[in-house]
Amino acid sequence: MSSDAVTVTPESTADLADAMRAVEADDARVSIRGAGTKQGWGALSRETSVVIETTRLARVIEHATGDLVLTVEAGARLTDVQNAVAAHGQRLALDPPERDATIGGVVASAASGPWRLRYGTPRDQLIGITVVLADGTIAKSGGKVVKNVAGYDLGKLFTGSFGTLGAIASVTVKLQPIPPAMRIVSVAADEPGAVWAAVARSTAEPTAVEWDGRTVHVLVEGAHAAVEAIASTLAGSLGTTTITDTLPATFGARPWSPGEIGIKLTHRLSALDTAVAALRRELPGARLSAHVGSGVVWAGWPVADVASARAAVEALRTVGSTVVVDAPFEVKQAVDVWGPVAAVSLMRRIKDQFDPDHRLNPGRFVDGI
Amino acid sequence: MTLAALASDFTRVLGDDSVITERAALRTYECDGLTAYRCIPGLVVLPRTTAQVSYVVRRCHEESVPFVARGSGTGLSGGALPMETGVLIVMSRMTNVRAVDIEDERAVVEPGVVNLELSRRAAPHGYFYAPDPSSQQVCSIGGNVAENSGGAHCLKYGFTAHHVTGLEVVLPDGTVEKLGGYAPDPVGYDLIGAFVGSEGTLGIATEVTVRLMRAPESVRTLLAAFRTMDDAGAAVSAIIGAGILPAAIEMMDALSIEAAEAAVACGYPAGAGAVLIVELDGPAAQVEADGSAVEDHCSAAGAFELRLAVDDAERAQVWRGRKSAFAAVGRISADYIVQDGVVPRTALAEVLGDIAALASSTGIRVANVFHAGDGNLHPLVLFDESKGETERAEEVSTRILELCLEHGGSITGEHGVGHDKKKQMSRMFTADDLDVMQLVRCAFDPASLCNPGKVFPTPRLCGERPGRRTGAHPLQEAGVADVF
Numbered sequence A: 001m002s003s004d005a006v007t008v009t010p011e012s013t014a015d016l017a018d019a020m021r022a023v024e025a026d027d028a029r030v031s032i033r034g035a036g037t038k039q040g041w042g043a044l045s046r047e048t049s050v051v052i053e054t055t056r057l058a059r060v061i062e063h064a065t066g067d068l069v070l071t072v073e074a075g076a077r078l079t080d081v082q083n084a085v086a087a088h089g090q091r092l093a094l095d096p097p098e099r100d101a102t103i104g105g106v107v108a109s110a111a112s113g114p115w116r117l118r119y120g121t122p123r124d125q126l127i128g129i130t131v132v133l134a135d136g137t138i139a140k141s142g143g144k145v146v147k148n149v150a151g152y153d154l155g156k157l158f159t160g161s162f163g164t165l166g167a168i169a170s171v172t173v174k175l176q177p178i179p180p181a182m183r184i185v186s187v188a189a190d191e192p193g194a195v196w197a198a199v200a201r202s203t204a205e206p207t208a209v210e211w212d213g214r215t216v217h218v219l220v221e222g223a224h225a226a227v228e229a230i231a232s233t234l235a236g237s238l239g240t241t242t243i244t245d246t247l248p249a250t251f252g253a254r255p256w257s258p259g260e261i262g263i264k265l266t267h268r269l270s271a272l273d274t275a276v277a278a279l280r281r282e283l284p285g286a287r288l289s290a291h292v293g294s295g296v297v298w299a300g301w302p303v304a305d306v307a308s309a310r311a312a313v314e315a316l317r318t319v320g321s322t323v324v325v326d327a328p329f330e331v332k333q334a335v336d337v338w339g340p341v342a343a344v345s346l347m348r349r350i351k352d353q354f355d356p357d358h359r360l361n362p363g364r365f366v367d368g369i
Numbered sequence B: 001m002t003l004a005a006l007a008s009d010f011t012r013v014l015g016d017d018s019v020i021t022e023r024a025a026l027r028t029y030e031c032d033g034l035t036a037y038r039c040i041p042g043l044v045v046l047p048r049t050t051a052q053v054s055y056v057v058r059r060c061h062e063e064s065v066p067f068v069a070r071g072s073g074t075g076l077s078g079g080a081l082p083m084e085t086g087v088l089i090v091m092s093r094m095t096n097v098r099a100v101d102i103e104d105e106r107a108v109v110e111p112g113v114v115n116l117e118l119s120r121r122a123a124p125h126g127y128f129y130a131p132d133p134s135s136q137q138v139c140s141i142g143g144n145v146a147e148n149s150g151g152a153h154c155l156k157y158g159f160t161a162h163h164v165t166g167l168e169v170v171l172p173d174g175t176v177e178k179l180g181g182y183a184p185d186p187v188g189y190d191l192i193g194a195f196v197g198s199e200g201t202l203g204i205a206t207e208v209t210v211r212l213m214r215a216p217e218s219v220r221t222l223l224a225a226f227r228t229m230d231d232a233g234a235a236v237s238a239i240i241g242a243g244i245l246p247a248a249i250e251m252m253d254a255l256s257i258e259a260a261e262a263a264v265a266c267g268y269p270a271g272a273g274a275v276l277i278v279e280l281d282g283p284a285a286q287v288e289a290d291g292s293a294v295e296d297h298c299s300a301a302g303a304f305e306l307r308l309a310v311d312d313a314e315r316a317q318v319w320r321g322r323k324s325a326f327a328a329v330g331r332i333s334a335d336y337i338v339q340d341g342v343v344p345r346t347a348l349a350e351v352l353g354d355i356a357a358l359a360s361s362t363g364i365r366v367a368n369v370f371h372a373g374d375g376n377l378h379p380l381v382l383f384d385e386s387k388g389e390t391e392r393a394e395e396v397s398t399r400i401l402e403l404c405l406e407h408g409g410s411i412t413g414e415h416g417v418g419h420d421k422k423k424q425m426s427r428m429f430t431a432d433d434l435d436v437m438q439l440v441r442c443a444f445d446p447a448s449l450c451n452p453g454k455v456f457p458t459p460r461l462c463g464e465r466p467g468r469r470t471g472a473h474p475l476q477e478a479g480v481a482d483v484f
């Protein structure tokens, strides 16, 4: 965005539609943002003159507690939503570590955390969505019931679209009961593959299995009467005795700090150690972590020189899809952050249908979309 | 080009055992599981490979001939209803299981593979494929993908959309694209998410990669009998309210119990006004803890008999009544309509009351069998065509969907919109909602040849944006000119 960009903060879906129409009337380009926790994610945006920020579009529209369903405006902060529904013993099964993120931002970036092993990613929590297109059209799909196959699922298309198809005005998500008790079984592992193989063969049904580069932590949740038994059986098969009932501070943390490079490598489940070995080979000294059992490994390191970062990313792409998630400006300028994309011409056609003038977050997504 | 010319072209390329042109043989394909709508297809092809599907679709596209995919034809919304002027592409010969990779927790199958076959292949390894529609012995994975099918156990495990990680699709112009695969989070728009549940209107799936899941350590199936539907409903609310997530909670009312008894002698407790089947699965200690809580909630809500299935044989006996229910109503009624609507779980009691009132005011009986855990109703509207009740039954059936919408629900939880519920789409969605959905259609199938006339009440012409510009002028995009 340009430095003198105008910021608009709509307070309702109608406001948001007005803002879009004004943008269209001015033939402007827009950045859409929530709390801005992922402004560094995605490719570099081309110049925009307007910022639409959703942080004042943040009401809880309806919490149907008995139905475990929540409808909330896009700008509501995930943390606030969790606090509100926790009062009823419920949670939204999304735990990306960016604490200040808005729901709309989490959905638009498909951000996930450790719980994805059991519950999936934002696409799997969403049961309804209301969006505003670049010409101000307000449209919804899905609804507020957990089972529904009427019409196309725009929610899935908008999840992970990085604001390039339209602005998310509100979402309806399903909620989960908060399990009464938890245990964490921890086992040291330089390579997490063997631990995963043992967990996968067990019937513990863990909520999450996280590796922080040194230790695998298995989160088991359930009834008070059950978790101890499940955890100790699991610990036995993993050859450890370390069972605690609090999460380590680093649980689910991304292994990079602001200003560093963070990448995400995805792999088939059996190739976890291969992925880890490739990361260690191409990025000696990088911090690693993994959503074990989900096929996601993260790496973070400080930029030394851009050319070698680029070479490492290219080399990793022969191992698995590698996305440069977060990185300083000069790195994003030099590296293809998304990497190769299947069916990209179809994606372009979708973009052309939804945002024919390419006004929204231009350049931020794959292939310059 | 005429269909006859296309037929000889397809015969040349696919072989003459893969093309059907005789009227009597074409008739086999005139309808899907919703037999009220029939149409004899212009031409039927039965491809064996992706290349053949691609060829057929490309030729249809070149000749502007519409085409419809068909799996096993068990769909209940007329989604695979063919066209007289079009080609029906039957996927039932693509039945290879290409891979079962347990360490990757994935299987790769051709679309004609029958749903149950996946779990059969995975079972020896201690794994299973979670989506389990009641039609799982015959319905195809391709059809499941198109319909985003669910099953009794989707309360815990989710629908087809949650279990597909990769697709090979033939787009409506014949292009073959591979989306996703074994690894998660494919880069770019979630095209798999857009395709699953699109009811065969965005292309033809020729290969499907699915997630396999570790079989649970323990399964516990409880049959609880209640005097009234209200009591059973209260038990469901109490179970969910207590934070218990069963794999399945199914409910049947007195009329459907009566039908099931007549058909399969399932031996449900006599005098029950409603039964619940509650199945828990997971780690043994968890199932044990939840199991006793579920029994307590049922008793507190007024259950007069609880039966715990202790082994697979008893479990099968409990499920027999439920699984046979649709077909069983044939025993107590000459004709029936299977409806599929959804309401918020907390509105179940009220909606069931409204349905009962509707039944008594119209004299049309309605049997209720449904997925109580997620509010997905399957009212069976019973009638006798020979007594001229058809029209009234259809009115009752339509009115039930309106009741669902009035309570904030949906016109379909798993059977899809297809041909049958197009009209009701505009009661659930605004014109703008439907127009925006069809933007997706226009991106995939601008010529509107792929299963046209399904899902949407009013097809939209692609490229036409009522009251809108169709895109930036090239000069404007290049920064040379401005609109104002």
Ligand SMILES: Cc1cc2nc3c(=O)[nH]c(=O)nc-3n(C[C@H](O)[C@H](O)[C@H](O)COP(=O)(O)OP(=O)(O)OC[C@H]3O[C@@H](n4cnc5c(N)ncnc54)[C@H](O)[C@@H]3O)c2cc1C
Binding pocket: B032, B033, B068, B069, B070, B071, B072, B073, B074, B075, B076, B078, B079, B080, B091, B111, B132, B133, B134, B135, B138, B139, B140, B141, B142, B143, B144, B145, B146, B147, B148, B149, B150, B151, B152, B199, B200, B201, B203, B204, B205, B206, B326, B414, B415, B451
């Ligand atoms: C007794 C009975 C019980 C049922 N129970 C359930 C249930 O519990 N849950 C549930 O969800 N459904 C249920 N159904 C409905 C039906 O079985 C499902 O919708 C099923 O997924 C349809 O699969 P099929 O192979 O028969 O598809 P078809 O009926 O042949 O086709 C359905 C749709 O899929 C499209 N299609 C088929 N193959 C492909 C492909 N390869 N690529 C793209 N599109 C394709 C067709 O064009 C059509 O629109 C039931 C049906 C019956 C008869």
